[in-house]
Amino acid sequence: MSSSYKNNYKKFLRQTYLAFAGVVIAVPFIIDASGVGRPHASLTFNKTLADAVPARKDTVKPKALKVTAKPGVDTNVVSKDQDTTGAVSVDTVFIPKVSKDTLDAPVTYKAKDSIILMVPDKRFYLYGTASTKYKTIDLSAEKMNFDQATGVLEATNAKDTAGKIIGRPVMNDGGQSFESDTLRYNFTSQKAKIYNTRSQYGEGYIHSELTKKAADNTIFGFKNGYTTCNLDTPHFSFRARKIKVIPDKLVISGPANLEIMGIPTPLYIPFAIFPITQGQRSGILPPQYVVNQQKGMGLENGGYYFGMGEHLDLTLRGDVYSYGSWSLTASPTYRKRYKYNGGLNLSVANTRFGDPAVPSEFTKSRDFRITWNHSMDSKARPGVNFGASVNFGSSSYNRFNVFDYSTRVNNNIGSSITFSKTWQGKPYNLTLGLNHSQNLATRDVSISFPDGTFTVNTIYPFQPKEMVGTPKWYEKIGVSYNAVLRNQASFKDSLFGKQAMFDAMQTGMQHTIPVSFSIPILKTLTLSPGINYSEYWYTKKMTKRWRNDKIVSKDSIGGIDTSYQAGFFSARDISVSVSLSTAVYGMYAFSKNSKVKAIRHVLRPTISASYRPDMSSQYYYYYYYNRLHDSTRVSYFDGSIIGVPSPGAFGGINFGLDNNLEMKVFSRKDTSGNHEKKVKLLDGFGINGSYNLVADSFKLSNFSLYARTNLFDKVNISASGTLDPYATDGxxxxxxxxxxxxxxxxxGRLTNASISLSTSFQSKDKKGQDKQKKIDSLENISNADAAMAAQQRQLQMMRNNPGEYVDFDIPWRLDLSYSLSYTNQLIPDSGGVIKRITQYVSFNGDFSLTPKWKVGLNSGFDFTNMQIAYTNMYISRDLHCWQMSINLIPFGTFRQFSITINPKAGILRDLRINRSRQFYDF
Structure with a gap:
């Protein structure tokens, strides 16, 4: 088109004036043009233009349709008049002809600068941020032109005054996006040809010199590059001559070569298949090549994924090494929307170190690990809940098969499976469960099953259904009931499933019925009398005694003999108590000019009197534990999982004192007129004890002390200890x-004490709010499909392994913790006092050398053994679409060095370069 036509309104009118009447009838829009560019309203056009408007300057009068009807016949016309002869005259109706190749949907278009219609050439021209919409197709570009005769729409870019390209054509069709230099789309065949295009499919991008789009949205590309880098000039790509894209399924290419920074590498692949599907798809999980110093060369994490439908899937992964070690893991997950979801991991491993011909250097271990997580939607069955968190396995599994920091430093694992039911409108609650705890260092295992609790909430039997006026004192009497069932076995992990495990099993049941009520006195005091009855049921009775003739070893004679008696045994206990409590406030105000405004001290003293008769004397005996006939009083049910009644009678006083200390300071950040801020000095500090008036000796109990605070909202401090007021002999x-x-x-003497401190510091995270919103959304999303479940598993991995998922948006971070414990107690079997002090400090953090380099450290120091704890150091480099990480465990039983370079995109997670060295000291 000649440039003289653009924005020339008068010339345009002269050429189209004679054809104006026919255009009005055939074209359902009005052209609004002017001498200067301005936005146009959204219009629609279709292919009736070519047939409804003749290509000549004379006008064409549409043929009228005339209908004549007899009297009494309804002709369904707009208006009618009847003459004296009875004939009906009908208004004429004009029906425009419709082209045979008319589009089946309207096309909406607009442009910011101008829109020009060339009637003789049957063309449209759109200038300035033009856009066109047709069905699911949305096309935008700086310039567009449409050929009515061929049905082809062409979109191109333009250059601004500085020579910069602007307004590249962008086409969106059913979720597919194409960005190019030139695009041609045929409305009739719904095919397109796109030049120098860039399109996105999931996490991947395809750059093509020429692209053909078929009517079914299948894409054929010529001279292509596939990458997950979102830059116009990507850092890497797989170059392939031909490529095919099946929408929402696959990207398939022929032979491809990996290019890095535009430089071809020696890496060629005969073909490539990149999935772009949403939802479940079964397929192979490629393994990762590694070199392990002890296990040899190997392939890790290879396997297969089975998509079994909406509610179930299964992942099988395995490792195999050249020295004979192997492992297999099955991970099924299940889910049902608004009902439940969970996942199971079953792992078995066979480890072989060294040469079997040299027994001293050969190690063989067979291990297993079971983890299971299950959660139930609270709305599925109101009042009923079932949940599980299981982590159980052999003690040496982590030693040979786990390498991340957080797992290896944790020697304690546990499991819990619970079922609970609450009766709606009833005061009953039932909880059943299975609990397991395991120490991987000592190999001690404790399993409790079945473990049940039945509770009747407090009921008020003397309270009327409708309260009127002030309640009487007896109407406040409340009665409740609590029953506990325990069945527990403690053993070494090597005895699991054997007879010794069942021999160590203990069973017990405890019933408790408390009766209580409260009476206010003088508005500031509260008097609370109460009665408590407890009954204990046992299935095993234990007796220990010293035997001089017992052979402990060939060099030692004499030891403790333990015997068990099976049966049903019961014990009971009852106590009566009355308590009085109040709160006392003290305030000290400073001068007006002082930055410290006031200090407030709150004391909460509690005193109670109780009496418990001696109903347990028959359950205790004197236990002689050495040749000198030193003895102590112990129970036949000592060590029972439900406890034993306390020995002797008690009639005395229990006392306690809790303190809270805080102050008000001047603060400019306070927006109120007072400009004050509360600072807690002590969240709590107290002491508890008792005095037995009826005991013949040792009437005063031990003192229990505690303290806790959070200084400056940064340092958490907690401490506790026990003081024994009685002296000791030599x-x-x-x-x-x-x-x-x-x-x-x-x-008194300090028999045990502990103190712990922890704090955390970090610089401001520029994207902290956005990240927290994303984490919250992942946590709140229902595990209705496998994709969401995978996202939550990845989120958990990020939290458990911070070294592998560093955050470059936080310049520095530091976490510190310190713990100290002290024990000073008599050990009867040894006949002496053992003092023990343990203290440990741990620290972890990272800092950015540059915005793209991050250095981190996880470590600690054990002051008891005077050695550095398990240490993990890492260095990470952000390479935009790739990431490099170097991990180092420099000393300890397990030492490792590894370097990994891998793409960030999940679809190419198996495309990585990994080199590692691992060393074990046994």
Whole structure:
């Protein structure tokens, strides 16, 4: 088109004036053009233009349709008039002719600069941020032109005054997006030819010199590059001459070569298949090649994924090594929307180290690990809940098969399976469960099953159904019931499933019926009397005694003999108590000019009197534990999982004192007129104890102390300890004499104490709010499909292995924790006092050397053994679409060095370069 036509309104009118009447009838839009560019309203056009408007300047009068009807016949016309002869005259109706190749849907278009219609040439021209919509197709470009005769729409870009290309054509069709230099689309065949295009499919991008789009949206590309880098000039790509895209299924190519920064590499593949499907698809999981110093060369994490429908899938993965080690893991997951979801991991491993011909250097281990997680939607069955979190396996599984930091430093694993039911409108609650705890270092295992609790919430039997006025004191009497069933076995993991495991099983049941009520006194005091009855049921009775003739070893004679008696045994206990509690407030105000406004101290003293008769004397005996006939009083049910009644009678006083300390300081950040801020100095500090008036000795109990605070909202501090007010003799045994009676100014001997501190510091995260929203959305999403379940598993991996998923948006981060514990107690079997101090400090953090380099460290120090704890160091480099990580475990039983370079996109997670070295010291 000649440039003289653009924005020339008068010339355009002269050429189309004679054909204007026919255009009005045939074309359902009005052309609005002017001498200067301005936005146009959205219009529609179709292919009736070529047939409805003749290509000549004379006007064409549409042929009228005339209908004549007899009297009494309804002709369904717009209007009618009847003459005196009875004939009906009908208004004429004009029906325009419709072209045979008219489109089956309207086309909406608009342009920011101008729209020009060339009637003789049967062409449309759109200039300036033009856009066209037809069915599911949405096309935008700087310039467009449409040929009415061929039905082809062409979209191109343009250059601004600086020579920069603007307005590249972008086509969106049913979720597919194409960005190109030139695009031609045929409305009749619905095919397109696209030049220098860039399209996105899931996480991948395809760059093609020429692309053909078929009517069924199948794409054929020529001279292509596939990449997951979102830059116009990608850092890497797989170059292939021909490529085919099946929408929502696959990207298939012929022979392809990997290019990095535009440089071809020696890596060629005969073909490539990149899935772009949504939802489940079964397929092969390619293995990863590794080199292990102890296991040899190997292939890891290879397997197959089985998509079994909406509610179930299964992942099988295996490892195999050249020295004979292997492992297999089956991971089924299941889900039902609004009902339940969960996942199971079953792993078995066979490890072989060294040469079998050299027994001293050969190690063989067979291990297993079972994990299971199940959760139930709370709305599925109101009042009923079932959940499971199982982690069980052999103690050496982590030693040979797990290499991440958080798992290897954790020696304790546990499991819990619970079922609970609450009766709607009833005060009953039932909980059944299975619990398991395991220490991987000592190989001790404890399993409790069945483990049940039945509770009747407090009911008020003397309270009327409708309360009127102030309730009477007896109307506040409340009665409740609690029953606990325990069945537990503690053993070494090597005895699992054997007779010794069942021999170690203990069973017990406890019933508790408390009766209580409260009476306010003087508005500031609360008096709370109560009665508590407990009954214990046992199935095993234990007796221990010293035998001089017992052979412990060939060099030692004499030891403790333990015997068991099976049957049904019961014990009971009852107590009566009354308590009085209140709160006392104290305030100290400073001067007006002081930055500290005031300090408030809150004391909450509690005192109670209780009486418990001696109903347990028959359950205790004197246990002699050495040749000197030293003894202690123990119960036949000592060590029972439900406990034993306390020995002797008790009639005395229990006391406690809790403190809270906080202050008000001046703060400019406070938007109120007071400009004050509350600072907690002590969240809690207290002491508890009791005095037995009816005991013949040792009337005063041990003192329990505790303290907790959070300084500056940064440092968490908690401490606890126990003071024994009685002195000891030369062998560490308690004597009925207070410590302060020996001339010492002290409440007692410190028998145990602990203190822990923790804090965390980090720089501001620029994208913190967006990340938290994403994490919250992942956590709140129902596991209705496998994709969401996979996202949640990846989220958990990020939390458990921070070294593998570093955050480059946080310049630095530091976490510190310190713990100290002290014990000083008499061990009866050893006949002496053992003092033990353990303290440990742990630290982990990272910092950015540059915006793209990150260095991190996870470590600690054990002051008891004076050695550095398990340490993991890592360095990460952000390579935009790739990431490099270097991990180092420099010392310890397990040492490792590895370097990994891999793409960030999940679809290419198996395309990685990994080199690792692992060393074991046994």
């Amino acid at each position: 062998r560490g045994r308690r004597i009925d004499k207070f410590v302060w009676q020996q001339g010492k100014i002290s409440l």
